[in-house]
Every structure is written in C-alpha cells, then in structure tokens.
Amino acid sequence: MKALVAVKRVVDHNVQVHIKPDGSGVETAGVKMSINPFDEIAVEEALRLKERGVVTEIVAVTLGEAVAQDVLRHALAMGADRAVLVEAHGELQPLGVAKLLKAVVEREQPGLILLGKQAIDDDAGQAGQMLAALLGAAQGTFASAVTVQGDEVEVVREVDGGTETVALKLPAVLTADLRLNEPRFVKLPNLMMAKKKPIEQLTADGLGVDAAPRLKRLKVATPPHRAPGVKVNSVAELAQKLREAKVV
Amino acid sequence: MSVLILAEHDGQHLKQATRQAVTAAQAWGLPVHLLLLGADTAAVAGHAAQVAGVARVLRVDAPQFEHPLAEDVAAAIVNLARDYKVVLAGHTAFAKNALPRAAALLDVAMLADVIAITAPATYVRPVYAGNVLATVESSDPIQVLTVRTTAFAAAETGGAAEVVTLAAPAASGLSRWVGETRNVSDRPELATARVVISGGRSLGERFEEVLGPLAQLLNGALGATRAAVDAGFAPNDIQIGQTGTVVAPELYIAAGVSGAAQHLAGMKDSKVIVAINHDPDAAIFQVADYGLVADLFEAVPQLTAALKN
Ligand SMILES: Cc1cc2nc3c(=O)[nH]c(=O)nc-3n(C[C@H](O)[C@H](O)[C@H](O)COP(=O)(O)OP(=O)(O)OC[C@H]3O[C@@H](n4cnc5c(N)ncnc54)[C@H](O)[C@@H]3O)c2cc1C
C-alpha cells in the first residue's frame, strides 16, 4: 500500500514572529523555515508503517513556492521514497490545499493519506478533514495511534476528555497529533543524499485546480500585551496578594 | 436566513461551548437554530429549548448518532446548511473534526477559533500560536466557523424555542466507532473552571500529589504543559496551549512551567496569572501578575497551607 504525506513549510516553531511594518502579514524574509512539526510526525508514522511492512512506498507532497522543496528534502532524508512539489503562487488556504491534494491523490492512488492536524502558522486545522470530504473518504483526525488491519485502519484520536477509537475503511485520511510518535533525527549524510534525489514538479494550473483564496486578510496585529506584574518575595506575600485580588 | 449552531451534548445536557456559541451567534441579528444530533435527544432538546436566544431546536435522532462520526455529522449539516447564512459551533474537538468536512462539501472556506465577529463577515482569529491576530473577511455565501469559547459568555436560560424533529441522512458506512476512554475526575471541567492549577514536566510522578491538594482547596481544575503530558505525568486532555485546550479562568497558577509560546497561547487571557518557578528568567514571569521565584515542591504545599487558614 502506498502512503501519501502532505508536508508544509512554515516559520520554525522556535522563531518569535514579527509583523511587517505595513501590517499586511508576518515577516518571513530571512526567517528560519522548517517542516510543520505535525507533518514531520506524519512522515515518521508513514516510515514506521513501512518498517512494519504495511506500507510499501511513501510519497511526500508539498504545495507552494519552489523554495518549499527544502521540506521535501527533509522528508526524503527521513526516508520518504519520492517527493512531489505542486507549485502554487500566492496564499494557499485549507480548502485550496485540499483541492490540490485531491488532484495529487487521484494521480497517486494511495491507501493512506497522512497530514498534520494543524499548520502552526495559520493554526487552521482543516486541510485533512476537507481533503477527506472531497475524496468521499473516511477521516481519522488528531491521531495518537494508528493500526492497519485488513482493509481498515484503526485510529486512536485525542478528543476533549480522553480518547476515542474509530475504524476507517481504506483509503482514509489521517491527521497526526503530537503524541503519535517522536520523529527520528535526520542524519547529515541522509540529508546530503536527499539533495540528489529528484523531485517531481507539478503546477496548480497543470492539475486544473482553482486554489484561489476565499478569505481576504484585512490586517494582522499584535495582541494586547498584559500589564507587567510583580515578583513577590514569599509564599505568605503571594497568599495575601491573591486574597486582595479576591481570586481565592 | 438564519444561523445554525452544531450543538454538543452528553445525551442529557448541552455542553457549555454550545451556549457560548449561542452568544456569538447573536452578532448577526438573525434567528438562531440549534442542530441536535443524537440517538435519543428528547431530554437534551428540552434543555436546549430553554437557552435564551435560540428560536428553534432541530432534533435528528438516529442510531449512528449515539457516537457521532465526522462523516455522518457533516452529512447532517450539509443537508440543512444551504438554507442558512452561518453555520457555527464552539471550537471543541467535536466541531474541529466535523465542521471543516461540512465546509468542504459546501465548497466554502472555514474560520477556526474566531475570537471576535466585527462585521457580518469579518472575523478576528489568532494565528502563529496567538502571537498574531488576523482580521479576515469571507466572501462565501455560507459562513462556517468555530468560536473560541473563552471569548464569549455562555447564554443564559429563559428561552422557549420550538422543537422540530427531522429525519437523518443514511449513515455513511465509511467509519465505525470502536470505543473510548474518558479521563474521569471529580474536579470541575478544565475549559470552564474558575481556577486552573497547571504544572510542567518537572513535577514528574508527583504531579497529582503536589498540585492535587491546591486544586482541591480552590475547587480548580488541573492543567499541564505538553512536556508533562508527553512524559506521561498528566493525561492528554488537560494539555493547555496552541494544540491543547485554551482556558481563561479567574486564576491560573503555573508551577514549574517555562512559559513557551505554545503554552502561553492557551492561558495568557486568564484574569490573574501566578507563576512559581525557580528560574528567575523563565518566560512565564513575563505574563504573570504575581511571580514567585522558588522551588515548587516547597512553595506549592506552603501556598496550599497558607490559603487554608
Ligand atoms: C508544534 C508544537 C506544539 C506545541 N504545543 C504545546 C501546547 O499546546 N502546550 C504546551 O504546553 N506546550 C506545547 N508545545 C511545547 C512547548 O514548546 C514547550 O516545550 C513546553 O510547553 C515546555 O513544557 P514545560 O514548561 O513543562 O517544560 P520545560 O520547558 O522543560 O520547563 C520546565 C520549567 O520548570 C522549572 N522548574 C524545574 N524544576 C523546578 C522546581 N523544582 N521548582 C520550580 N520550577 C522548576 C524550570 O525552571 C523550567 O522553567 C508545543 C511544541 C511544538 C513544537
């Protein structure tokens, strides 16, 4: 069975983001970019399924500008077999992402489609569910354990108040949560080797997909800062402050 | 045209998040309908009809809704949504699972975790772990969104909505509910607790032993950092942050929490924040109203004792 993994290039999670002076968006020029952490977990899960003999081939896909290739290299260095870049210009929103991924799924015919549960830049958490909808496939979101059994995949999902287990018909779309696994460390020689692997290049137009944004960003702003607090010197002083603030 | 709210319930009562969505729904000045999906919604429909600001309760009873699956929930929404201007719900795991699927089937965008509705199709939502607030305008004919529950007060009772029973679409058969584990606790629900006591990975195996008595005393809920949950010291459903629960209690006490941006995203709107950390430079102190530089294993029990008197 083939697995397809969608990986997004995002501002690294350790970077403190800054808003562009004109308020039109977040500054990404000269900023460290990385694979979306949830997508790295999705790649790792595909690798583990391959190591268990469930998956035979792993295809990593990214959508965006040509520079997004670097996250495909990362996926290849982790052990993905092939990589596809769908070149698309301008802002991509989850519905557009889902439409583009659907076109790639139709070409590749994977049995399992893995995404991250959310991209840490837009914090939307939608593309996986939208892709499943467009494919008419089952979905297993916020996955913290994945087991393939026959023509079904069993998914443990992290939900409010605990976990839920569902069984999905294949092909199915899964979205990875933080505790699904811990991604392997990429070794430098693997990264060098991945640089030599070919990356298949497609375009949004070539796939015949209209991925134009539906939502217009009017502005971005920094949230209001909290007024600076005080340091207390003892537990007794803390208890007194809390009583004064009438919160205990 | 009206607003349709995807209601969430436990078979008896509506979740608080649904009553918060009812408040958010008033922004459009349109009639508000609640969609109740369940195996038997008779009891909960009675309660739902009493929520002020709700004009109609739509009951859909079917066996597949005993444990609702995203495939079936989305189908039920899509069945109705074309007659609505807005489809919304609180930003809970249930809605995050089903609403994007419904939006895609309707070929419209979705807005997640909206904190303000500033015009009929203009919204403010946090991005980049809450470090940036984006104002976004939608041009779609149906607006699909989830609202951050801490940003809207819960609607009161006092209403008298009409209750209408509708037929369910056939089950999709794509997926099957297998089981669930519920982390039972006699403490208040995290998302709505007045006090939250939260701990980091440094608590180790003593998480409950150290924080439990303080939570007990203040009738608070326990919260945790991702690091504490990953290490198995706290259950997954109490993770607070960008990828966990967002809380805004009256009092948030963070013990041994470093204050990573991803954690702050889930608690920095709390009214009063207390941080206890032995590192004076910990980032958590930048958002704390009261900071105490101390060893938490000594300070937390001392604080519990001091507040008892
Ligand atoms: C994609 C992504 C999503 C994430 N989502 C979340 C999320 O939703 N929620 C979340 O919390 N994190 C999240 N994280 C993780 C986050 O970046 C931090 O790693 C995490 O919050 C740190 O947890 P911590 O404070 O328990 O541990 P640490 O960062 O290790 O900090 C421990 C703190 O405890 C203090 N300490 C140690 N011993 C004592 C003692 N005896 N007394 C007093 N203080 C002591 C130390 O000084 C330190 O400040 C996410 C990360 C990524 C990459």
Ligand SMILES: Nc1ncnc2c1ncn2[C@@H]1O[C@H](COP(=O)(O)O)[C@@H](O)[C@H]1O
């Ligand atoms: N530009 C992209 N290229 C590839 N995958 C993407 C892209 N955008 C989103 N995704 C996938 O969709 C998931 C959810 O994204 P979102 O709905 O934007 O939060 C991500 O974790 C990725 O797996």
